[in-house]
Amino acid sequence: MKVVKLIGKGLSFIGVFLLVTIITLYCSLLLICYGPSTKARNLFVTTFLETGALKFMVKLVMPDSKVQAIVNSNSLEAMEADVNTDLINVNSENKDIEVVEISGSNYKATLLIIPDPSKVKVATTYPFSEYGKDLETIVKENDAIGGINGGIYVSSGNKGGYPMGVVVQDGKIVWNDNGVGYHLIGFDENNILRIIDISGKSKADVEKLVTDEKIRDAVTFQEEASDANNHFVKLIINGQRRESNGLGSGANPRTAIGQRQDGTVLFLVTDGRGAAGHLGATANDLIDIMEEYGAVNAANVDGGSSTTMYYDNKYLQTSVTLYYSNSSWRLPEAFIIAK
Numbered sequence: 001m002k003v004v005k006l007i008g009k010g011l012s013f014i015g016v017f018l019l020v021t022i023i024t025l026y027c028s029l030l031l032i033c034y035g036p037s038t039k040a041r042n043l044f045v046t047t048f049l050e051t052g053a054l055k056f057m058v059k060l061v062m063p064d065s066k067v068q069a070i071v072n073s074n075s076l077e078a079m080e081a082d083v084n085t086d087l088i089n090v091n092s093e094n095k096d097i098e099v100v101e102i103s104g105s106n107y108k109a110t111l112l113i114i115p116d117p118s119k120v121k122v123a124t125t126y127p128f129s130e131y132g133k134d135l136e137t138i139v140k141e142n143d144a145i146g147g148i149n150g151g152i153y154v155s156s157g158n159k160g161g162y163p164m165g166v167v168v169q170d171g172k173i174v175w176n177d178n179g180v181g182y183h184l185i186g187f188d189e190n191n192i193l194r195i196i197d198i199s200g201k202s203k204a205d206v207e208k209l210v211t212d213e214k215i216r217d218a219v220t221f222q223e224e225a226s227d228a229n230n231h232f233v234k235l236i237i238n239g240q241r242r243e244s245n246g247l248g249s250g251a252n253p254r255t256a257i258g259q260r261q262d263g264t265v266l267f268l269v270t271d272g273r274g275a276a277g278h279l280g281a282t283a284n285d286l287i288d289i290m291e292e293y294g295a296v297n298a299a300n301v302d303g304g305s306s307t308t309m310y311y312d313n314k315y316l317q318t319s320v321t322l323y324y325s326n327s328s329w330r331l332p333e334a335f336i337i338a339k
Contacts, residue, residue, distance in 0.1 A: 047250030074246035090263030092116035132160030146311030147336035151219025160330030165220025186218025248283030258298030
């Protein structure tokens with residue numbers, strides 16, 4: 001009987017603790033969304049809408065009309081310009097790769113400066129299967145010295161076996177399943193970073209484009225989807241930064257790639273989602289960094305928990321979901337740096 005009573009008291013304590021926690025969390029959300037700080041409200045809404053599993057928290061405390069108004073006031077303007085290849089004159093005499101640590105108000109970032117764009121390639125786990133591989137494995141299996149995560153892929157359950165959109169590896173299309181808002185991001189045979197809107201193109205159209213534009217290595221990311229404000233691609237095109245309203249986006253871990261006028265490639269990753277107390281980087285943060293370090297063209301690729309950077313036999317940034325782990329999510333593809 002005493003044991004039963006003790007169990008009952010224990011369960012009652014746990015129940016009360018959970019109830020208090022839920023009430024406290026809900027009240028905190030109300031304070032953020034209806035308190036005096038407009039910036040905190042906007043950051044909360046746009047950030048949580050960019051997550052895969054926590055979008056519902058926004059709708060718990062705000063009507064759809066209010067949410068949409070906040071999204072509209074913190075978004076990126078459309079950018080239709082295409083990369084002008086004449087602006088890039090590849091000069092890869094300097095072979096040294098530089099690692100730069102960057103700190104912002106809500107993020108920590110690592111930038112790899114790679115002088116020789118011919119060394120930047122796409123590595124994949126082709127032929128694709130249910131499970132992908134962590135970034136360290138992809139880098140080492142391709143005898144590379146480093147890399148970052150690449151394009152959009154099926155990430156549910158951290159299986160990471162299948163890409164989405166289009167993937168080009170060494171001039172060959174290894175995945176071709178185009179969709180809404182997809183952009184091809186990668187390098188042509190002249191080692192120039194290309195950022196091409198392929199939305200609405202058929203498989204045959206994509207094959208022709210890859211052939212005509214002589215694309216050698218590329219992945220895919222997606223502009224804003226119809227159901228969420230969580231995807232954007234173009235950051236800087238032909239030296240012009242993308243215009244934005246407010247923050248431009250929420251704050252999250254990010255991965256981006258850029259190229260300078262002399263062909264130098266920039267790999268950028270940021271932390272977020274609670275790591276070291278950081279929320280992450282916004283679209284404007286990425287644009288500011290890429291602009292500061294001389295990018296003529298730059299694109300955002302897959303971020304969130306997929307964000308990771310591996311270089312010189314160690315992770316410089318890893319997948320972040322409220323913690324650091326010395327690994328990455330499983331991936332079907334990555335940008336790598338060949339030796």
